[in-house]
Amino acid sequence: MRFVYDFDEDSGGGRELLGGKGVGLTEMTALGVPVPAGFTITTDACRAYLSAGGTVPDGLDAEVAAHITALEQRSGKRFGDPVDPLLVSVRSGAAVSMPGMMDTILNLGLSDTAVEGLAASTGNPRFAYDSYRRLIQMYGEVVDGVPGHRFEQTLVDLKTRAGARQDVDLGPDELRELIVSFGRIYEEETGSTFPQDAAEQLRRATRAVFDSWHSPRAQVYRRTYEIPDDIGTAVNIVQMVFGNKGAGSGTGVCFTRDPSTGEARLYGEFLANAQGEDVVAGIRTPQPIEQMREELPVAYEQLLDTLRRLEQHYRDAQDVEFTVEDGRLYLLQTRTAKRTAAAALKIAVDMVDEGVISSEEAVARIDPSQLDQLLHPMIDPDAPVEVIAKGLNASPGAASGAIVLDADTAEARGKAGEAVVLVRWETTPDDFHGMLHARGILTAHGGLTSHAAVVARGMGKPCVTGCEALTVDTNARTVEIAGHSLREGDLITINGATGEVMLGAVPVVPPRLNDDFTRILGFADEIRRLRVRTNADSPADAAKAREFGAEGIGLCRTEHMFQDEGRLELMREMILACDEAGRRAALDRLLPIQQGDFEGIFEAMRGFPVTIRLLDWPLHEFLPSLDEVEDEPTRERVHSLQEANPMLGFRAARLGLFYPEIYEMQVRAIARAAVAVRARSGEVPLVEIMHPLVAFEEELRRLRELTERVVLEEAPDIAFSIGTMIELPRACVRADEIARQADFFSFGTNDLTQTALGLSRDDAGRFLAHYLESGVLEHDPFETIDQSGVGDLMRIAIERGRGEKPGLKMGICGEHGGEPKSVAFCHGLGLDYVSCSPYRVPLARLAAAQAALAERGVKAAVAGG
């Protein structure tokens, strides 16, 4: 096995073998772009080293020596030569860049004698001494773990003594003194003198790169971004070029396009007479890249030309590092430029217009989860923030406002125009009106799909749940957040995209929607096979979702309709009625109200299907709590409806069968609304009536019978589709039987996840966070579908359901319907549509298109480019 390839050799391997940096240098060499000479030690070598427990594989040292010899021949200098030494840098380079890995050591090959040779041969002692002190410092820190602050402190002390404001103000003598001091520090910390043998420096630096693969930070990073633990890193040995050789030299980084806006203009920074680390470390303030035109006009033009070629070659915006040595340009690195969501859209659209990429490639390049940031208000990126606690990122967007501790206060102060954030242990349906008037919601309990989270997402409001550091004292009207005592009325800010909680009112900026965004989604719509619907419970939500491109409603929850003023009272009257007649009387008064809601929704979704889910919640959700009730009969009823596990209780289809008059009223309202809308518009609304929580065919058979009977009475000439949520494991395995009674299936993956995993979304907060942190789980199953568990149940359901009824229409209406990975999974399963909250519709459109592209072999971009 061969372990080393020169940049101008064809290794036959790509990024996996040479790492990102190595492959860039090799490709640039092949393109004729000026890069320093050098070679790459492959990831094979690293893997061999790591799997042998830290033993350098046989032959590696010899191969490296041979390549060093070749480098010596090409440059006419010798590595370790005391008179005119060849200097190299050692740079790590895994297939994916990885914080925590050893990065770079410059100037290897210098020693106490060689530094003098370099000073003489370049006629630039200051440069030579500066290079050597950098080597001792970097090598000492990254190879031998010498604490960096010792070098820093010595440098600072020296500058103080010398009256130097910046490093460059230090002269050769001072730098020589620094070399002695740094050598002493190295010896004190390691017990050895700084290695004087160039080959030894190189060997040890290479091993240090290999060893850094297992640094804790790199391990955490790999786990976070799901990078396999065994792919290893490559090591690049690059002949030094010097930006710090004087006025004709310099260094810089730049982007081929503005990474913030996407604008097609050069964007970057330049520093004359400096090495790259000075830019990165922020030791000197760099100048805008345009300044280089003045100072190094030839190199600047060469740079522009090179960047054009690189962008053409890579067909994407690039981020490069370069150095100019005595007027000569060298590219040290090129890679795909990281960019903001807005820039990603603009670059992709521009490149389609420029004819560089196809619209499909443009779609594939956008990271849907990044797009999310464009769809919600966000913390002003320029504002200083102090994060005091972190909860779960339950609903994206940022909100600032005064703390309020109950729904009534939230409503009162919110209506009065004040920005308020509702802070609760957890929310219940009783808090609905308060949530409606708050800018954001913060809770101590609850997971990503707790009541607060689900309702907030539905409203498109920022929400942070499961904030463990929060305690609420509603009597004292105070809260404590991670040791900060706050009173009602104090200002806080929450960031629902990150789960962060901040003191004070941090400025927020509104979402940015623009033409690029619209055009990319237009491309996506041409590609995708999955339809995208929305979960919407009101005409306003429906209209908003339609703006975002929703092609129907996949889930219209009818319970929120019972929570507005006046309605909740009727609902309670119905529940507390002692007989069917009493229930019917209350239901009769609810009927026209609900009918009105449906008419508005049908009109807003004209031309598209609307799936209405009949009452799903347990009755006690609509009742006041026991503490709030005085009279004994009501107390008894409230008590008798209390449940140990309401999620698994007397709700949904079970209620519909027990109190048929409730579902009858709802079906009647739907049918009458359809008739009324048809009369007004001449168009028949496309209505799908959905029965929730069905476990047995017989349940759906009876509910279908009830539905058909009422429809026959109210709207005999309108066709209503009748179907069910598939949200229980039993429904999945018996989907064949249930399919006999259903015109469609809609996977309710929230409840299916709860039941399949035995995991209450309201209670999982505490230990789910621990599972994710400690690596028991890789993803929150309420955020991304648990594909091998819940997903397998879905697969079984689809197979059995369509086995019984080929072509049975199937969709998903759980929260997962807007999450890109899950959308891709649904595409793979062969679902007909996904449905998600209005704000997630654009993401789902994009993710659906990417899934279709992936099927054709077009790979989507990794998060963040």
Next chain:
Amino acid sequence: MRFVYDFDEDSGGGRELLGGKGVGLTEMTALGVPVPAGFTITTDACRAYLSAGGTVPDGLDAEVAAHITALEQRSGKRFGDPVDPLLVSVRSGAAVSMPGMMDTILNLGLSDTAVEGLAASTGNPRFAYDSYRRLIQMYGEVVDGVPGHRFEQTLVDLKTRAGARQDVDLGPDELRELIVSFGRIYEEETGSTFPQDAAEQLRRATRAVFDSWHSPRAQVYRRTYEIPDDIGTAVNIVQMVFGNKGAGSGTGVCFTRDPSTGEARLYGEFLANAQGEDVVAGIRTPQPIEQMREELPVAYEQLLDTLRRLEQHYRDAQDVEFTVEDGRLYLLQTRTAKRTAAAALKIAVDMVDEGVISSEEAVARIDPSQLDQLLHPMIDPDAPVEVIAKGLNASPGAASGAIVLDADTAEARGKAGEAVVLVRWETTPDDFHGMLHARGILTAHGGLTSHAAVVARGMGKPCVTGCEALTVDTNARTVEIAGHSLREGDLITINGATGEVMLGAVPVVPPRLNDDFTRILGFADEIRRLRVRTNADSPADAAKAREFGAEGIGLCRTEHMFQDEGRLELMREMILACDEAGRRAALDRLLPIQQGDFEGIFEAMRGFPVTIRLLDWPLHEFLPSLDEVEDEPTRERVHSLQEANPMLGFRAARLGLFYPEIYEMQVRAIARAAVAVRARSGEVPLVEIMHPLVAFEEELRRLRELTERVVLEEAPDIAFSIGTMIELPRACVRADEIARQADFFSFGTNDLTQTALGLSRDDAGRFLAHYLESGVLEHDPFETIDQSGVGDLMRIAIERGRGEKPGLKMGICGEHGGEPKSVAFCHGLGLDYVSCSPYRVPLARLAAAQAALAERGVKAAVAGG
């Protein structure tokens, strides 16, 4: 198609074609047993009639006429003859006997003229008139729906007028007068005179039998006992023989063995000079069968001989009806005798000893669900009871006692020796000590596997849950049950086998265990393949279960061990500790206590495996309720541990991973107990450590690691088996992955049913009862495994688990492990063992044997014989 077969013809069909009565008469005819001549109209005819909407199928009338002609030739009499008429009875006879069906009409063929002929030809006018008035009455009632009370009243009035005490005291003249009165009633009610044509009587009676198939009572009965709705009934036309012809005549019913005790002695009743209906109707008090020896010695001997032959032929105890006409014996019916559980055991064992049946047949004949009544105290069958309400039959057995409304009172009064019944809305672990000292438990809420039910069954205590008619007022110390206001201290009785609640103290009789019982189970043990273990949490339970034949513990729950005095306090201390050190301090003190528990259990189960489930309950189960706590830090902790759906919350493996010190303590206690028991007994206990509620392989991998580490510290030379409960749908579909970490699987079908069906056992009471009543479900899924849903998930788990690890040991430890249908299902799935509460072990042994027999084609008895 042929519709009619004579009793002496071979129809080629069995019970399905001829019905039970028809096949009995045919078989008896073939055996040479004296039966009246006659023929059977097949169930084919009935089905044809019913499916044609009540039209007699073509050819049936002609076939019946031909068979009547044959009967006339054989008897030398003519049907409808005015001088010496042939009389017949019409008797229904489905494959299964069915209350609500038309039963019998006697004396068809009589008319106003024929009755005089009969009087003359028999020289017995009284007999003739009595026969005719019976015909009018029976025919009127069952064919034409004439209210029976009108005939009864007329008869009573006549007897009063005539000064007759009994029917037999009426003379011919009075009976003739009665005929006239009955004829007038018939005409008033139907608008027609009583039919004088014998053929018409027969035709209409036959149709009436067919029509009665759809009587509401028959329909309800079929639904209850799962008898198909479309099998129809046969009709038997039997030449009349008369037990009411005088002193040489009589009638009786008898069993070949005592149906109450099983004793091998004739058991029955006899009535001289009477027709069978007199015995059934209780109009005259019959004499013991032995009396017949005095009055009709020849016929009696003939009866004994016939019964011997019948029992020999049928190889089971028989229940016969017979008539003696002028000294000549006729058998009218024979069928398998219904019997009590005790009798069933004795008869089966005796018949094995007599060499009549094999031990396998004996096992197959016992209905396991009937056996249940032998294993719990029961209501004295002779006591008068007034049932005031009905709940769910949560734990069998009967209990009488004073109502107590809280656990402390139950404990105080129970300890003082008083019999008390704990009456609660529902129970929680806080009520445990009260349940321990109560005779029985009655709750308003909760299903068959609610806390109250599960704990009560574990304790072997009678329990009725989900009693909707019950309300409890703990402040006023009163309860109301279905309108009856009762005070604490008032006496009630509950029957946990039926769910009935009774006022006052109804006497209770203890369970009967005997040699027959032991011998049948011995036979069963030879046959079964499934092992039977028990769910036991204490040495006492383990010992009791061992007496009942348990072959190990399949589920030892460790939470009950934390509830006794002193322990609960330590548990609370552990939970309320603010850091790991605090928790460990409390756990260190719990360790020796738990170790002691385990030692006792290991010793009680010596030689058999013991599966110990580590802590499964959520922590809040051990804390007082919020109302009971004063200090703020505790209140906060209690509040923070509250859960919306504790069943799906922070419990079991999740706790074990979050607070590893808890499981470490438990494993340490297990290992130390094993070491201590080995030191004392020289035998190594067979311990299986079980981790509950695992959904992901990674959970079990970490818990296995923890377990192995602690075992290595404490008992490195003892082998512990490490496995998991399979109780979540995800665990079923990913059983392949989980199997990699498990030495065994134990299906927790309680929780698996809850999650697969989305059905909380604590909350299902209300609507599950409705589902069962209204036929949405046939069985309570917490009682009998939902085979097509939960069972399918089990099938998937077994397939995938054993696919990964062939031969992986698997059992079931849910409540279903002791329910016969579910045991049979587990046998079919190929499980290695079932585990159930101690009292159900005998049932499970029997059911397991029957499942093995069924596999070999030996069918088990239907419930109740």
